[in-house]
Amino acid sequence: xxxxxxxxxxxxxxxxxxxxxxxxxxxxxxxxxxxxxxxxxxxxxxxxxxxxxxxxxxxxxxxxxxxxxxxxxxxxxxxxxxxxxxxxxxxxxxxxxxxxxxxxxxxxxxxxxxxxxxxxxxxxxxxxxxxxxxxxxxxxxxxxxxxxxxxxxxxxxxxxxxxxxxxxxxxxxxxxxxxxxxxxxxxxxxxxxxxxxxxxxxxxxxxxxxxxxxxxxxxxxxxxxxxxxxxxxxxxxxxxxxxxxxxxxxxxxxxxxxxxxxxxxxxxxxxxxxxxxxxxxxxxxxxxxxxxxxxxxxxxx
Numbered sequence: 669x670x671x672x673x674x675x676x677x678x679x680x681x682x683x684x685x686x687x688x689x690x691x692x693x694x695x696x697x698x699x700x701x702x703x704x705x706x707x708x709x710x711x712x713x714x715x716x717x718x719x720x721x722x723x724x725x726x727x728x729x730x731x732x733x734x735x736x737x738x739x740x741x742x743x744x745x746x747x748x749x750x751x752x753x754x755x756x757x758x759x760x761x762x763x764x765x766x767x768x769x770x771x772x773x774x775x776x777x778x779x780x781x782x783x784x785x786x787x788x789x790x791x792x793x794x795x796x797x798x799x800x801x802x803x804x805x806x807x808x809x810x811x812x813x814x815x816x817x818x819x820x821x822x823x824x825x826x827x828x829x830x831x832x833x834x835x836x837x838x839x840x841x842x843x844x845x846x847x848x849x850x851x852x853x854x855x856x857x858x859x860x861x862x863x864x865x866x867x868x869x870x871x872x873x874x875x876x877x878x879x880x881x882x883x884x885x886x887x888x889x890x891x892x893x894x895x896x897x898x899x900x901x902x903x904x905x906x907x908x909x910x911x912x913x914x915x916x917x918x919x920x921x922x923x924x925x926x927x928x929x930x931x932x933x934x935x936x937x938x939x940x941x942x943x944x945x946x947x948x949x950x951x952x953x954x955x956x957x958x959x960x961x962x963x964x965x966x967x968x969x
Contacts (some may be wrong), residue, residue, distance in 0.1 A: 677829040678745060684944075688690065688746045690825055696796040697855065698738040707854070709746040709958040716806070728766075731805040737802045744795040745779035745826070753834035755790050758870075759823065760845045760964070762795040763852025765877070766803050770795060778849070778951040780960060786962035791845075794823050798855065803880075805851030807858050812964040814881050816863025824909065843870035845967070847960065848877040849951055857881035860888040867895055871932065873963055874900040876942070876949035876950040878909040886916055889937060894924060899931045899963060901940035901954055905947040914939050925937035928955075932966040 678691035678816055703713045709727060722891075723733045732738070751757075764774050774795045775781050784793045796819065799806055809815045828836040842867055848856035853874065859882045860869065872888070878900055889898050902910045912925050919938065926938045930936075942954040956962050 670911075678826055680745075680830070682749070683746075683775055684782055686750070686785035687749055687777060688744060689830070690742045690780050691745055692795070693743045693819070693822055693824045695809060695815070696741045696743050697733065697798050697810055698740060698789055699808075700738060700806075700808035700811075702809075703755065703810060704806075705858070711818035715809075720745050722802075723955075724806065726748040726799075726802070726804040726806070728860035729799070731895070732799070732802055732804060735914075736805070737800050738806070738808065740769060740797040742797050743823070744774055744781075744793070744797075745786060745794040745823075745830070746775075746795075747791070747851055748785035751792065752790055753827070753831040753838060754772065758789060758791040758843050758845055758967070759820065759839065760791050760793045760847060761819075762793060763846070763848045763855045764798060764852030765848075765852045766799070766805060767801055768798070769801055770797050779958070780951065783873035783951075783961035784964060785956050786958070787961045789964040789967050791826060791838075792965070798852070800862050805854040806851050810855035810859050810863065812861045812910075817865050820865060820868070844868045845871040845873065847873045847875065847963075849875040850877055850947065851879065853879050853881060854875040860884060860955075867892070870896045871967065872896070872898050875901075875954070875959070876901065876903050876945075877949050878902065878906045878913060882909060882913045882916070886913060886920075889917060890920060890922060892935060893935055897933050897934060897938075898937040899928065899932065899936075899938045899940065901942055901952060901959065903942050903945040903947050904953070907941065910939055910941075928962070928966060932963065
């Protein structure tokens with residue numbers, strides 16, 4: 669799974685039941701030399717590279733050098749071998765969480781491409797490399813206003829190269845589903861708040877990921893529930909935060925359900941208690957085996 673060179677068309681290789689490619693992006697999460705905006709942890713903005721201009725002081729990861737942790741611009745692109753770009757489809761953006769790399773974790777450990785390929789959803793998976801193998805949830809360029817839209821626009825151009833029988837406009841018209849696992853909550857929250865994708869985001873799936881930014885998720889749900897769905901599945905790691913968010917939504921008059929309905933569609937706001945599931949294995953064993961497959965399959969019904 670060799671990365672593409674800038675300007676070259678990414679090439680798929682087969683990884684079991686899915687086709688995968690690594691592509692260099694100009695609008696992925698990193699490199700990033702901007703500011704860390706205010707969030708649940710910081711009251712005011714501060715420079716991201718706040719240690720001599722070459723490293724970032726992460727609340728949990730310590731001092732992390734940019735040239736080791738925040739310098740990988742690659743994005744994993746994956747689809748089923750029988751994916752049809754000329755049929756109705758979706759773009760699924762996965763924010764993979766902490767201490768991860770695309771090949772070792774998203775492909776091998778989390779099995780995200782396989783789960784997508786085995787679902788009934790005609791879709792492309794896009795997984796930007798976040799902080800490399802680090803205990804850090806930094807959002808990088810997804811902190812920027814319009815950053816998520818810029819990422820999608822570049823992805824659409826690359827997909828049109830990879831699937832020349834379809835146009836860039838084809839992919840631009842597809843709905844977007846955001847899936848965040850664990851520390852992926854931070855880029856997901858800021859992408860929803862000011863990522864610039866607007867009503868293209870038709871679904872958000874949190875996989876044991878509600879570690880912060882509950883107000884951003886609540887605001888998006890309350891504004892978008894008429895045209896999108898929201899699922900938050902959780903173990904003991906985020907149970908308290910999920911119950912608090914569900915209580916807030918209900919207080920605000922938003923109807924929520926416990927457990928996954930048979931079909932995921934606009935207006936569904938679902939909370940799924942995976943009970944004693946392991947946080948580390950949540951993408952492959954939670955309320956069921958292959959929970960990502962389970963969620964994506966319900967979108968196709």
